[in-house]
Amino acid sequence: MHGVVGRSAALTENETAASTRVMLLLLVAMTGVAPISLYMLVPALPVLAKNFASDVSIAQMTVSLYMVGIACSQIVMGPLSDRFGRRPVLLAGLGLMVVASAACIFAHSLPQLIAARFFQALGGATGMVVSRAIIRDLYRRERISSMISLVIAVMMIAQMLSPLTGGLLETAFGWRSIFYVATAMSLAVAVAITLALPETRRVRLSSSSFRGDVRNLLTSRAFIGYMLCQVLASQIVFTFAGAGPYIVVTHMGRTGAEYGAWFATTGFAYLIGNLFCVRFSPRYQLERLIWFGLALQLLGSLLNLVWGVAGINQLPAWLFGTQMIVMFANAFVMSNSAAGAISVRPEAAGTASGAMGFLQMGLGSFLSQFGAYLGGHFTTPLPLNIAVFALSLACVSTMVFIIPRGKTIVSEELIERAEEESGIV
Structure with a gap:
């Protein structure tokens, strides 16, 4: 009997550890998909300017307006996740990123690419804002900062490698290949969230509105x-x-x-x-x-x-x-x-x-x-x-x-x- 209890306890601990690892991977993926897509394109900016016969400063707008999209996403998607839940807002944002990333592949002009990049950031940055809310949903105040730090630490390794990855993709397959990878990456994250992320939004103590x-x-x-x-x-x-x-x-x-x-x-x-x-x-x-x-x-x-x-x-x-x-x-x-x-x-x-x-x-x-x-x-x-x-x-x-x-x-x-x-x- 003691052996059975011991095995059951060990199994529960293993399941808990496994679910924690899965949650960590999901948090890293949803947080990193937007910044990784940002830095992957940076090495290809001179090539974009040359291909579209434009000034480098115009090509730079694919980065600067991307950052504007990230800022706008944060102020919109955060309150929406409080009202409608984390999962639906995350999936909607990542769905927008998938569509926008695909639009980047087929862009025939720099203005089209810049516009698609803005919507790519608007959708992708949903993970950045909602991930912090999910951490708050799941952990007590004393553990929140350690989880945020852990997500940032793992994500930074990926961010450090993303310019190198973008440069290699552009050199080997052309700049559009970067967006093929971004589309596949955002789609994979959306599928993973659909399959593995439960709704974590806490019970509201009142019917307080966004204004409240x-x-x-x-x-x-x-x-x-x-x-x-x-x-x-x-x-x-x-x-x-x-x-x-x-x-x-x-x-x-x-x-x-x-x-x-x-x-x-x-x-x-x-x-x-x-x-x-x-x-x-x-x-x-x-x-x-x-x-x-x-x-x-x-x-x-x-x-x-x-x-x-x-x-x-x-x-x-x-x-x-x-x-x-x-x-x-x-x-x-x-x-x-x-x-x-x-x-x-x-x-x-x-x-x-x-x-x-x-x-x-x-x-x-x-x-x-x-x-x-x-x-x-x-x-x-x-x-x-x-x-x-x-x-x-x-x-x-x-x-x-x-x-x-x-x-x-x-x-x-x-x-x-x-x-x-x-x-x-």
């Missing part, structure tokens, strides 16, 4: 503070990425390939930061991890500013060495503040995730341009160092002046009670 969700979120100091902390931390990445090529290639006289290698070090630091966050998030309170990240982020940006004032960060090793500290800390700030934002009102997690993603991408488009201005109009990295330090200070300010002291009120217990009363296990 927005009003409740916007009147919550905790939500505003966590959201601003996450968004401002993400702008450090956009600003540095916008200025980096001009500083390294134009002012430091290095090659584009060398810049790419140095920039990869910051991505690697961010990846390692997420892996550390996965390990430590279940052990420590969310606020303590945010403060740890903020302190280290501020220290790294201050060191970078000191090197700039002293004039010794004219070499990539000094500039990127301290930026790696910033990016390692940035992983703690972003994942944990995102977890805090979507936990304030769990039944409106989609709306919260959408608002956060929209601001992140919307401000990012401006801050990347601002970074390019700083890198292109000044002969030293000092203005960029000042901007990164100012953003780090702004992140700290949200925690000090906006987020209430003490335990943030989250309706976790009320939700669990409602689930019990509704018969949900």
Whole structure:
């Protein structure tokens, strides 16, 4: 009898572990399908400009309007997933991406391709916003940041490989082959979600409408503070990425390939930061991890500013060495503040995730341009160092002046009670 019980327990544990792995793969796939499709096309931009006899700046719109599509998707699909459920909104978004990706294959002009890319992003980015809501549906507040970090860590590996994949596809089969792969990839994700993803939307405690969700979120100091902390931390990445090529290639006289290698070090630091966050998030309170990240982020940006004032960060090793500290800390700030934002009102997690993603991408488009201005109009990295330090200070300010002291009120217990009363296990 004990042996049977032992085998049954082991079987249950194995089934749970297997379902967790499946869910992780689904979350990574739905989160990564849009950004991977974005970066796969980047190596083919010069070829697009040549094939369509257009300027490179016009071809660049296949990337810039794609980012606009991602921003628009976040603010629309998040609230829809709160109202109609995660599964139908995900499947509708991925269905749109499949159709738009196929339209990219048959585009006969650059305007047609740009329009199809916008709708490709509008549909594909559904996974980015809904995945955060699903994580909030499935896990308690203490585990959310570790799951977000784990998804980001796995997804980043795929993103790092996507430009190489796109370049190889374009060289071997032509630029249209990139969209054949994107169509197949989005279709495979849609099929996987259809077969393996259950509906995870939580029981709503009231018949609150979209307007009610927005009003409740916007009147919550905790939500505003966590959201601003996450968004401002993400702008450090956009600003540095916008200025980096001009500083390294134009002012430091290095090659584009060398810049790419140095920039990869910051991505690697961010990846390692997420892996550390996965390990430590279940052990420590969310606020303590945010403060740890903020302190280290501020220290790294201050060191970078000191090197700039002293004039010794004219070499990539000094500039990127301290930026790696910033990016390692940035992983703690972003994942944990995102977890805090979507936990304030769990039944409106989609709306919260959408608002956060929209601001992140919307401000990012401006801050990347601002970074390019700083890198292109000044002969030293000092203005960029000042901007990164100012953003780090702004992140700290949200925690000090906006987020209430003490335990943030989250309706976790009320939700669990409602689930019990509704018969949900």
